[in-house]
Amino acid sequence: MSREFPIGLTPPDWLVRNLQPQKASVNRAAAARACVALSLPLAVGIATGRADYGALASMGALSGVIGDTADAYRMRILNIAVPQLFGAVGVTVGALVFGHGWTAVVAVTAVALISGMISTIGAVASVSGLLLLLNCVIGAGLPLPGPWWLAPLLMSGGGLLVLLLALVAWPLRSGVPERDAVASTYRTVADLLAASGTAAYEDARFAVTQSLNQSYDLVLARRAFHHGRSPDLVRLLAQLNAVTPIIEAAPAAHQQGEPLPAEIPEAAGRLADAVAAGRSGPLELRLPEPTNEAARAVDHALRHAADVATDQAPDRAPSDDRLGRPVALRVRAGRAAREVVLSAASWRYGLRLALCIGLGQVLVSIVPVPRSYWIALTITFVMKPDFGSVFSRALLRALGTVAGLVVAAAVLTVVPRGWWDVAVMMLLAPLVPALTPRGYGYQTAAITPVILLLSDTLNHQGTGLIVPRLMDSLIGCAIALVAGYLLWPESWHTRVGDRLADAVTDTATYVERAFGGDPDHADRARRRRRLYRDLSAIRTEFQRALTEPPPTGRRAAAWWPLVVAVERIVDATTAARVRVRQGAAEPSAAEVSHVVLQLRELSAGLRETEVLVAVRTDLTGPPDSVLEPLRQEVAAARAIASPH
Incomplete structure (x- = not known):
């Protein structure tokens, strides 16, 4: 018998979408690496009588485990090694300003600005910016053992241990x-x-x-x-x-x-x-x-x-990919640096993150909060721009923290300190890569007990950590929601419409090139690939917007039929091109121009407002034309955009 919620108790759709786990298989190799990389440093530290050093190395390994997401071995070097370098810089800056009051507030806020700006470049830069700020917050909020250079060395060593384990099979599985x-x-x-x-x-x-x-x-x-x-x-x-x-x-x-x-x-x-x-x-x-x-x-x-x-030696001439040959890493790095400095989006996000971190640091400087670095850690995770909606992440962070604290409370209450910590870590560590693909809330639930166990190894507070960590997480989520979400009107609006309008404009250009007598087949293929890539990104943005509360989620849902319609338009264009290549009659220039005009008018209408608007172009044409299916798809898209 199916279970039904009583009337009035049915959870809203946006909440169900946030809590629903994503389908993903368990990466057994990543789980095994996490088990070894997080427990081995802790075991070495306990064996040598410096469990605190082992805990620091395990913290660095945890950041390496979070970044261990690439399949290709060379990408693993970038995904793990480069962020570790930024993490070492972050913890060094944090340790140098630890205990310096308002100097620490200014320093951490400045690092937050830089972290936010570089996070907009790409995936590797995003993780690097994350570790830069996270480790800076840890260094500024925790009394780290040893001289100032030891903590960066130990934490980087833990991260590089993950990289070493990830590259063990490279000689045997290269390529x-x-x-x-x-x-x-x-x-x-x-x-x-x-x-x-x-x-x-x-x-x-x-x-x-x-x-x-x-x-x-x-x-x-x-x-x-x-x-x-x-x-x-x-x-x-x-x-x-x-x-x-x-x-x-x-x-x-x-x-x-x-x-x-x-x-x-x-x-x-x-x-x-x-x-x-x-x-x-x-x-x-x-x-x-x-x-x-x-x-x-x-x-x-x-x-x-x-x-x-099945050709072992294919012709090298046409081997370049359909998106063009990539430029050198040095050139791309220079372009990325210029974009960060000149991009309004990078400054806007950097300022949002710096505002939230600054407020959190000011709060804990004015109000005595024990081990207050957790507030800034929470803000950093919740505010990541490429990790999804700030609202949904704040919600999932709070729920995941509660679940993780329940596990941590049981561990800190029942399990004696010492070698039992290694055994517990061997059980908890594989859950991080196993649950991360399921969703942010599940990742938080897996990471929280690991961090608390390592924190307890450093400061020996036991179950006294539990309630402060819960309060810190809730305060951090509240700051992110108010200063990083509600105060910025752009957070309330879905970007699906603007991005969809861009895709329709690009589709019009694709139609022109497909039937305009352009002999460059590679250029058409690149345009089609970019279109599908953009439409894939629009789907991702759509799914993100659906997790927002009303009215943003409802507005996003209204775009979905049009997203599918634009994908069908691209398919219909490609199908028509294929039919012409197989002997069907070429459409006339006037007919192609007619369809292109329809698409450009549809794009213009989508840009005017977030509410779908009407466009009124005549859609008639030769019924036996190869473009007839394309005109039907354009007509369907226009009907969706003009419901009245």
Whole structure:
């Protein structure tokens, strides 16, 4: 029997979305690394009679475990080593101003400004900014043992231990994560072909976009470390580029409204197996005879992918990825530095974070709060710009802290100090990487008892830590909600509409290039890839906005049908291009211009207000044109944007 909530007690949708765990498999290797990296320093410290030194190293290992999210080995170096450098700087600054009153307040606030600004650059910079501020807060709020240079050394050593454990298998598995990612992309393409003509197609296409983005990111990150040509990278990029025609042909097949023969997705699955195994030589696909333009496109694309995927030495000329060759790391670092200094968004976020941290530091300087560094730690985690909604993170932080404190209270009450701490750490540490993918609240619940156990090793307060930590977390959440959320009107508004308008404008340009006689196929492919990547980001922004309380969440929900409609417009454009390539008549320039005008007017209407507005362009055209499905999708999008 299904359980129903009584009328009036049904939880609101935004609360259910916040509390619902995300589906994710457990990374057993990461869990094992966390177990060793967090418990080993503590064990060494206890064995040598300096448990406090071991606790500091374990704290550094905890930050390494949080950043241990990359699959590729070279990316693990960036994701773990670079943030550790910033963390060492942060704890040094904090330790130097510890106990200096208002000097410490000013110093930590200044670090918060810098941390917030660099956090807007990208994923690695975000984690680096996080550790810079977190370790600065710890150094300024805790009396660290030993000379000023010892704490940075121990904490960095703990983080580098995680990196060492993450790189142990590199000599034996070099290149395997990238190859597995490419093979996974082929498998999602097989699922897309299997979903053709069914209601599951949209979700399968989104999964393909995510997988393709991840594969390109991994391969390009590896190539950024190579100064010359690498045969393995050339082959991986060729395999990724070869999957693009299959993805382009899929919308044309889906428009037929009927599932594809089972042999077609099975052939794509065999391609995935060949890529994963690194096999070469002829591959028998056993494809059925194509019966229409869309089937011919899929057939040609699969055969082309089979030739490329099983070729040990593909042609190097077309091996560059569809997003363009990446520039050198030095050049990208210079660009990022300029963007941070000149970007209004980076200054705006840096000031928001600095305001919240400053208020927290002023509060604990005026009001005697024991071990008050926890307030600033809470603010830092809640205010991260790329970690989701500030509102939902504050809520989940409070709930996760309560759950974590229950576990911590049991541990600190029942378990005796000493070697039992190592055993407890071996049980708690794997929960951090295991629960982090489930959601922020679950991550908080896993991290809280670990931090409290290590804190107790440093200051020996036992269960006296529990109530102060709860109060500090609630105070930090309140400061973040008021000074970092409610005082900034931009926090109340969803950005889905503006980003969707940009995507519609880019779609209009894509239509122009697709049917404007431009022979540059690579440019069209890059534009289509960027469009799907942008639409994937819009979906992520949409999901974030749904966790906001009314009215923001309700406004975001109103955009969802239009998000899907724009994705279908891009699919219809790609399908029309595929049909023309397979022999269908080219649309006239006037017809293309007509569709482009419709899209640009739709984009202009979306920019005017957060409330969907009407556009009134005539949508008639030749009924037998290859663009007829595209016009129907544009008409559907306009109907959604003009409900009255």
